[in-house]
Amino acid sequence: MFTKTSRRTVLKSGLTGALATLFMRAKSAESHSIKKYPDSSGVLVDLTRCVGCRSCEAACNAEQNLPEPELPFTDKSVFDEGEHGQKRRTDETRYTVVNRYEPEGLDHPLFRKVQCNHCQEPACLSSCFVNAYTKTPEGAVIYDPDICVGCRTCMIACPFYIPTFKYSSAFHPRILKCIFCYDTRLKYGREPACVEACPQDALLFGSRDTLIKIGRRRIEEKGDRYVDHIYGEYEAGGTSWLYLSSVPFEEVGFNTDISDEPILDSVKNFLGIVPMVLTIWPALFTGFHLLATRKEKGVEDQNIHVPEDK
Amino acid sequence: MKALWKIVKVFFPVIMICYCVFPVKGMCGQEPPESVVLSYLHKLYKPVHFDHQVHTEMYDCCSCHHHTTGDGTAKAGCKKCHSDSAALENVSCSSCHQFKKTVEITQSVPVADPLYHIDKPDLKGALHLQCLGCHQTEDGPTGCQECHEFTPAGRTRFALKNEELQRRD
Known part of the structure; x- marks a missing residue:
């Protein structure tokens, strides 16, 4: 099997690569900004x-x-x-x-x-x-x-x-x-x-x-x-x-x-997730749990209610 | 005999006064003190009696006084400006090196002489860098307690119990 290399694909991949490097560089440059403490x-x-x-x-x-x-x-x-x-x-x-x-x-x-x-x-x-x-x-x-x-x-x-x-x-x-x-x-x-x-x-x-x-x-x-x-x-x-x-x-x-x-640069992405995990995840998974068990609960309720109806 | 005693009685005060007003000039144009008492660190250490005379017999004035004693200078840095500077009125260490030094936090403080003498140690640093620096190369005493005897407060600061005084340093 071989793929056809056209002028269009070459240009396409070249452009993607260039854009990728540009953005990657921009990101790392951004992470270089260190807080200045003029009175330090x-x-x-x-x-x-x-x-x-x-x-x-x-x-x-x-x-x-x-x-x-x-x-x-x-x-x-x-x-x-x-x-x-x-x-x-x-x-x-x-x-x-x-x-x-x-x-x-x-x-x-x-x-x-x-x-x-x-x-x-x-x-x-x-x-x-x-x-x-x-x-x-x-x-x-x-x-x-x-x-x-x-x-x-x-x-x-x-x-x-x-x-x-x-x-x-x-x-x-x-x-x-x-x-x-x-x-x-x-x-x-x-x-x-x-x-x-x-x-x-x-x-x-x-x-x-x-x-x-x-x-x-x-x-x-x-x-x-x-x-x-x-x-x-x-x-x-x-x-x-x-x-x-x-x-x-x-x-x-x-x-x-x-x-x-700064050490912060290598961990800030991860550390940003921590509060989200701590606050959103419990609520989210409780919701999932409730949704998943709602049907079972409904069945249980029915089972209890049936004798009362008699 | 009595006449001689009379002469001594009259002339002794006159000679003494003359001696005080016109002291015998030392090598560097000033009367060097025999000893200098250093008591800046009196809280922790007893005063240090620096034997100035012993040092003047062994070294030139300029080997410690940089360029203020009028006998040239030994330091390459000082030579640029002070190779033939005249002797100063006051050549004591403390006349240039202030007792306490902190680099000013505020940058607005104008520096009088912005090119030279800007990284000047404070008095405590100057004395130790000078004395200890030379003692290291000239095989002088270098242990802290060889010059500095502790006061009771100093012993407490360095957590020295009385029985450990013997093995200090």
Whole structure:
């Protein structure tokens, strides 16, 4: 069997293809639009300056009234890797941790501070079906623990593995993470506690736009000292916390596979269906059920009514 | 003997006054202090007594004071403008590096010198970057507690119990 290829079919398929690519492109371009927060503040973390003193951890612990740690904050043994080379992670008792890395070809270790990066388009916020999360104009991603139902979807959604669950109180579900010291400091225009405590100016607080300029300037002025990239400028749609490093970011534990498009773009089609499913489907299927069983019910009614008629 | 004592009695105050008014000039045109007490972080740490004299014996003024002491400059960035700048009246770190720094959130604040000195660390950052940076390359002490002794509030902040004081750092 063979199909006849006429001039008309060639033109037809060519046109369809062209139209398809045009629309597909238009769609992806549309999904690139990232919400701008002109007043967003941020923090520029310069890994070349951090000396791993853990002052930021201690300051965070005090500011957020977190429980006393097992080991004092002066103890450097926490930098030793756990089983299978695992690094420390944030949890319900610590909203920020500093980890040590020993990149090859470098005669000194590098330290990386981990905390919520306060994304421009937070995946935790998009994934939360009870809307417990809020992105404030100041740049902080905060949450209302009273609304949280403890589904932990945000923990899976976060590309940086930041939100943690308070497993010790499963019946009073609570997600915990860094809130940029929003309640006590950021709201009043003050820098977070960790930034205030940093002795090395490795953490610099300011408007996100200014910090990007400063970061670029540092790269430009001391090109031999920095990798030509500001991590967080575009990653996951951009984050409020930005990083400068002297070695490629993957060597100091950063996930460099994160796409520049916000996580929201890849899930919004699906997430749009969720409320529809939750509201329309129960009514729709109840209707179907009622329709399907109406006849049976009618027969039953007849059966009951027959003896009464006698 | 009595006459000599009289001379000393009269001349000593005169010499002292002269010494105060016209101090012995140091290498960089100013009398360097023997030690500097740094107590900016007094809440968590006891004051640090920085032995300035020891450092002046080992290094040039400009290796720490960038370009303000009138003896040239060692920094490539400063050389562009300050290769032969005169000594400043006040060369203390805090005269340029403010104690606290936040990058202004509002962009409307005019920058006096928009080309240079814009990414200047605050005082705490400047001191640590300068001291620790040099101590790392020159094999000076680099542990936090080697310079900073905790106050009781500092011990609480760093969750140090009394018995753990020995194994600090």
